[in-house]
Amino acid sequence: MTNEKVLVIGACGQLGTELVDSLRGIYGEGNVIASDIKKSEHEVFSTGIFEDLDILDVNRLGEIINKYKPTQVYHLAALLSATAEKNPEFGWKLNMEGLFHVLNAARDTGIIHKIYWPSSIAAFGPNTERFNTPQYGTMDPTTIYGISKLAGELYTQYYYNRWGIDTRSLRYPGLIGYKSAPGGGTTDYAVAIYHDALTKGHHDCFLKPGTTLPMLYMPDALKATLDIMHAPAEQIKIRTSYNLAGMSFAPEEIAAAIEKQVDGFTISYEPDYRQAIADSWPAVIDDSRAQEDWGWKPAYDLDSMTADMLANLKPMYSAKK
Ligand code: SER
Numbered sequence: 001m002t003n004e005k006v007l008v009i010g011a012c013g014q015l016g017t018e019l020v021d022s023l024r025g026i027y028g029e030g031n032v033i034a035s036d037i038k039k040s041e042h043e044v045f046s047t048g049i050f051e052d053l054d055i056l057d058v059n060r061l062g063e064i065i066n067k068y069k070p071t072q073v074y075h076l077a078a079l080l081s082a083t084a085e086k087n088p089e090f091g092w093k094l095n096m097e098g099l100f101h102v103l104n105a106a107r108d109t110g111i112i113h114k115i116y117w118p119s120s121i122a123a124f125g126p127n128t129e130r131f132n133t134p135q136y137g138t139m140d141p142t143t144i145y146g147i148s149k150l151a152g153e154l155y156t157q158y159y160y161n162r163w164g165i166d167t168r169s170l171r172y173p174g175l176i177g178y179k180s181a182p183g184g185g186t187t188d189y190a191v192a193i194y195h196d197a198l199t200k201g202h203h204d205c206f207l208k209p210g211t212t213l214p215m216l217y218m219p220d221a222l223k224a225t226l227d228i229m230h231a232p233a234e235q236i237k238i239r240t241s242y243n244l245a246g247m248s249f250a251p252e253e254i255a256a257a258i259e260k261q262v263d264g265f266t267i268s269y270e271p272d273y274r275q276a277i278a279d280s281w282p283a284v285i286d287d288s289r290a291q292e293d294w295g296w297k298p299a300y301d302l303d304s305m306t307a308d309m310l311a312n313l314k315p316m317y318s319a320k321k
Contacts, residue, residue, distance in 0.1 A: 007033045007070035007112075009055055009102065010077030012040035015118070015172075015221065017180035019074060020044055022222050033068050036077070042180065055098035058105075065105055065112070072229070074116045075102045081122050081145040081277050083184030088144040095148035099155060106165045114166040116229050119153050119241035121173050121214055122146035122186075126280045133282035135243045135289045142280045153240040160239040168228050169241035173248075173285065176305065177218030178312045186277045190215055190254055194309045197262045198317050208271045209252045212283040216246035217300040217308070224296060231294040238289060245285040246298040247305070257306040 006023050010016050011034035021044050023032045035053035039045055051064050055077045064070075077098050084091025099117060106112040124133060125140035141147050149171075156167035174187020182188040189205050190213075196203040216224075224244055228236065249257075255267040290296035300308070 004072055005031050005033070005068055005070045006072045006074065007035065007064065007068065008074045008076065009035050009053060009098075010075065011050070012036040012038070012042070012045070013076055014175060014177065014180045014182045015218075015225075016074075016076045017042050017044055018177060018218055018222055019076070019225065020048070022226060023074075024048060026226070033064065033070060035064060055101060056094065058101045061101050061105060065109055069111050071112060072114045072116070073102055073106070073112050074225075075099065076118060078118075078148075079145065080183060080185040081120075081143050082186050082188075082274050084145040084148070085143060085273065085277070091144045092148055095145070096151065099152050103155065103159045103165065103167075107159065107163045112165075114168070114229065115156070116225065117152060117156055117167065117169050119149045119169050119171045120146070121171055121281050121285065122277075123149040123153060123171060123241070124280075124282050128282055130283045132284055132286040133243065134286050135238065143277055146280075156241075157239040166233060167239060168236055169239075170224055170228060170244045170290075171241045171285075172221065172244060173214035173216045173246060175218060175221050176215055176309070177221075178309050178316075179218070186274045186281075187213055187215060189251065193251075193254060193258065193267070194306075194313055197258045197265050198310070198313055201262065201264055202266045202268070203255070204268050204270055205251045206270060206272045206274050207251050207278050208269050208275060210250050211275070211278045212248050212250045213278055213281060214245055214248050214283070214285045216244065216298065217305040220246050220298040220300055223299075224290070227296065228290075228294055235294045237293050242290045242293075242296075243285050243287045244290055244296065245287040246300060247302050248284045249302050254302065254306070257302050258310070260303075261306060261310050
């Protein structure tokens, strides 16, 4: 693995921040190039290589590829569901052109041989089977983010079939972690609720009770991402994107799990435009292909995630007092 050089695009986002840390542990600090439009102040970026990169600037991407000769790219830069709805033209432009720049760089330079690109449960839509959502079924996304994810899945598969680029992808559920903040998703309430529980003892939820969505705890998300990237190529039988599941819950269920550990915690509901987005997404994902093809198995459920989130957030807040 030491001959590998890894470029992470969108390194300062919720997933990127944690992934950079894990990748440095695997490949060595000097072999992981973190890049983003703006460097975050997170402690992860106080050491290691960082390059400014707006993924819409194809010349800048070319400079970075020439400088470091990355063999692998994790391309994570995107506008998420809620943010993209506020500016659909830009959401489409960033999500699609950014992906084309990475795919074309792999095809045209021959330097990058493997690409990780995340898809999402947002690639499904209102006519998708909501429970045990199958790998192959109706996909009729209604958000610009979901449309860009479905198109992106087909594009990455196209580059695999046509030019032999080793593209790999997961359809992430909502990601929950304590080390980095999410940015503009519909599932973000499930992160904010833990912070609110410890700071205010109350969370005002932008989704209504009964809105069951698929979610995944960050350590599981990191494991899945690294597992699919490290699996032998012949085990990756799906080149669009794999269904991936961890747990599923509605706001009142995560509130109940928190209440067991935070005395007096309360929740209220004030649904906004994100309710319609959540209503168009699946509730429970069937990820049996990921289990069969490359051995996927999550470790966390709602209670064990809640215990871990609270145990890690508590010292952060008591240190600030
Ligand atoms: N967490 C994402 C969002 O809510 C889903 O991919 O936009």
